[in-house]
Amino acid sequence: xxxxxxxxxxxxxxxxxxxxxxxxxxxxxxxxxxxxxxxxxxxxxxxxxxxxxxxxxxxxxxxxxxxxxxxxxxxxxxxxxxxxxxxxxxxxxxxxxxxxxxxxxxxxxxxxxxxxxxxxxxxxxxxxxxxxxxxxxxxxxxxxxxxxxxxxxxxxxxxxxxxxxxxxxx
Ligand code: NI
Numbered sequence: 001x002x003x004x005x006x007x008x009x010x011x012x013x014x015x016x017x018x019x020x021x022x023x024x025x026x027x028x029x030x031x032x033x034x035x036x037x038x039x040x041x042x043x044x045x046x047x048x049x050x051x052x053x054x055x056x057x058x059x060x061x062x063x064x065x066x067x068x069x070x071x072x073x074x075x076x077x078x079x080x081x082x083x084x085x086x087x088x089x090x091x092x093x094x095x096x097x098x099x100x101x102x103x104x105x106x107x108x109x110x111x112x113x114x115x116x117x118x119x120x121x122x123x124x125x126x127x128x129x130x131x132x133x134x135x136x137x138x139x140x141x142x143x144x145x146x147x148x149x150x151x152x153x154x155x156x157x158x159x160x161x162x163x164x165x166x167x168x169x170x
Contacts, residue, residue, distance in 0.1 A: 001030075001037045004052040008096050009162050015143040018048070018055045021076050024119030028058070032074050032117060035060045040070075044095045046133045048140035051096050059137040063129050078114035078138055081123075083107035090132045092146045100158050104149045106135045 007013055021028060031054060039047040039060055049058040059075040088108035093101045110131045113123040126134060136146055147155045 001033045003038045003041045004034055006038065006042065006047075006051050006095050007053055008098060008166070009145060009147070010159055011096075013053055013055075014050060014096055014140070014145060016050055016055045017143050018050050018057045018141040020057050021115075024076055024115055024117070028056075028076070029117060031056070032058060032060055036062070036072050036074075039095070042095050045129075046137045047095060048137045050140055050143075057141050059134070059141075061130075061133055061137065063133060074117040075134070075137070076115040076119070078112055078134065078141075080110050080112045080135070080138065082111035082125075084109040088132070090129075092132070092136055094136070094146050096140075097145060097147055097158065097162065100147070100161070102146070102150055102154065102158075104132075104136075104146050106132055106149075110135065 031049065035047050035049060035052060035058070038052060045063055046059065046061040049056045057077045059078060061073045062071055064071040084107050086108040087105045089103045089105045091101050092104045108131065109125065109127040111125045112134055113121060116122050139145065147158050
């Protein structure tokens with residue numbers, strides 16, 4: 001396993017539309033292992049492959065609390081099959097937009113399906129953190145960041161801060 005560098009906005013690679021995975025094999029599992037290690041190291045609760053520059057439809061996540069056992073989750077080729085009309089709002093952050101947090105509105109409940117670490121199909125109805133986090137991570141697969149859900153004014157302020165910080169720290 002290896003920790004990989006995380007791309008940060010406004011890196012144009014984050015706008016890539018990721019490609020479906022054809023087979024869940026050892027090579028893909030090695031990528032998922034690296035993604036999980038990179039996410040834990042950051043630390044974060046979710047990571048899409050494109051955030052380490054790999055344009056594949058793969059996500060890792062762990063929503064366990066600080067005092068709980070780790071609960072790694074793996075999502076290959078995730079699809080949302082239903083969303084509730086009811087919306088909920090969470091303060092979101094992103095490893096590719098470090099230190100910026102804003103409220104984002106998304107459907108409160110979703111039904112989704114994907115392939116797990118072993119390539120087995122999974123289908124769930126989710127709400128709360130899982131619903132929000134999965135929608136956030138699936139946006140990455142379409143080249144969308146949480147700041148793209150904000151007003152242009154708010155997004156521009158955040159991107160300007162990010163660019164300044166990059167200049168400062170290189
Ligand atoms: Ni993110």
